[in-house]
Amino acid sequence: MNSRPSHGHLLIISHTPHYRRDGEIVGWGATVREIDYLATLFERVVHIAPLHADAAPASALPYQSSQVRLRPVAPGGGARLRDKLSIPLRYPGYARAILQERRAADVIHVRSPANISLLALMILAMLRGPQVRWAKYAGDWNRTGPEPWSYRFQRWWLAHGLHRGLVTVNGRWPNQASHIRSFLNPCLTEAELKEGADASRSKRLGKPVQLLFVGRLESAKGADVCVETVVHLKEAGVAARLDLIGEGEERRVLECKAIDLGVAESAKFHGGLPRERLGQFYARAHFILLPSESEGWPKVLSEAMAYGAVPMASAVSSIPQYLNAFSAGHAINSRDPHLFGSAIETYVGAPALWKEHSMNALKAAKQFSYDNYLRAVRKLLNLPLSLECDVADSAEPEFQGDA
Structure with a gap:
């Protein structure tokens, strides 16, 4: 991690x-992890965020940068x-x-949508600084589709620039304003x-086909669709194994579903795991599945x-744009497990196509590096470039057909 002088x-x-x-x-x-890297660009980072009394999930991490200080606030909201x-x-x-900590801030970064970010955006509309x-x-x-009213309101607020600042979003959209x-x-x-x-x-694409799901174990994220996709493949004569990584209130229901559908031996639930243990699963997977109801761009x-x-993911938000630009995988216009299964069958019948898309995915992933991100943040916020920065790099997606 770069630790050069910051701004x-x-x-x-x-x-x-x-x-x-x-x-x-x-x-x-x-x-x-993202904030630790952002901290290399600044002398000090203060993060206002909720501190929960619950047990920490396995994926939680401590900050590595000594420049980051948490200003804890009480959690709010829920189901x-x-x-x-x-x-x-x-x-x-x-x-x-917010009002106390903003006095010393040169840059304010609000991460939306959330209840605390809604308030922050409204406060920024009334403050003169920082600029x-x-x-x-x-x-x-x-x-x-359906969503909390506050999410729709925050998009409207940001789209109209009422916070008097820049907005970064996933994807590229018609009539996108300059800010x-x-x-x-x-x-x-x-x-x-x-x-x-x-x-x-x-x-290589072999047998069994290795499928992977990483995320909350709930129907909104499509964990149930992943289990049903294994059933479809089994009925089609395609041997498949599904690893599910994550926790959620529906885990027991999903485990029972796998038993009832006769694929318990092919669908293994690993629970929540820290990031350093995910590499072995990514390395083994032929396909990453995400039949989610709503996403931005999932990491x-x-x-x-x-x-x-x-x-292999739902065709929501920026996912179709990115996968089309990368020529990797499929964005599927339904959460139907038969469609996910059929798309996988296509690759099984054409392993050379799978390998091509696998290599395209590998190439595209380089755009999501932290080093690329820091260069793009410097450009976004007009921070001085460090000597090792290549100004041609960017964290904007390389869409096909762009000028």
Whole structure:
């Protein structure tokens, strides 16, 4: 990780969950890794985010950078009605933390959508400083289906630039305003890219076909569709093995489903695992499955692609744009397991096509490196480039047909 001299103070406001584990603070692993890299660009980073009393998941990580300080706030929101009604009670504490910490900030970075980010965006509309403001919308920027009203409102607010700053989104959309920038979600170190490239060289599409799901074990993420896809392949005479990594309230239901459908031996549930243990699964996988109802651009696709796994995902948000640009995998316009199974069968009948898409995925994954991300953030925020930066690199996706 680069630790060159940095520029000013960064204030981050997000709903990233944090926990206490063995006397130290840990947070959602993917976000903690990203912030550790962001910290190399700044003298100090303050992160306002909720601190939960629950046990930390296996994927949670401590910050490695000494320049990062967590300003904890109380969690708010949830699935139950009483949890939703408690949100306004949290706002005074959120506002106090934001107003106190913003005084020393040179750059404010708000990660949306979330309840605390909604308040932060509204506060920014009333403040004169700091002038450098960057909002990241991590969800589906072009969502048309059901969703929380606050998500739709935050997109409207950001689209109209009422926070008076930049917005980064997944994908590229019609009539995209100049303050809205297409941006890639970073998730890969140079060491992980090398490890993935080494693993992919010897990978061939054989039997059984290795399928992988990484995420929350719930129907919204499509874990049930993955199990049913194994059933379809079995009925089609294609031997397949599915590894499911993650936790969720529906895990027991899904395990029973696999038993009832007769694929318990082919669908293995591993629970939540830390990032350093995922490499072996990515290296083994022929396909990464994500039949999700809603996404922005899921980092698990990028991580698996770095190991030559071919993505098979729902055609939501930016996923069809990216997979078409990368010529890798399929974005499927349904969460029907028969369609996912049929797409996999196509590759089984054409292993050379699978290998081509596997290599395309491997090549595309390089765009999701942290090094590429830091160069793009410097350009986005107009920070001075370090000597080793290649100004031609960018964290904007390389869409086919772009000028």
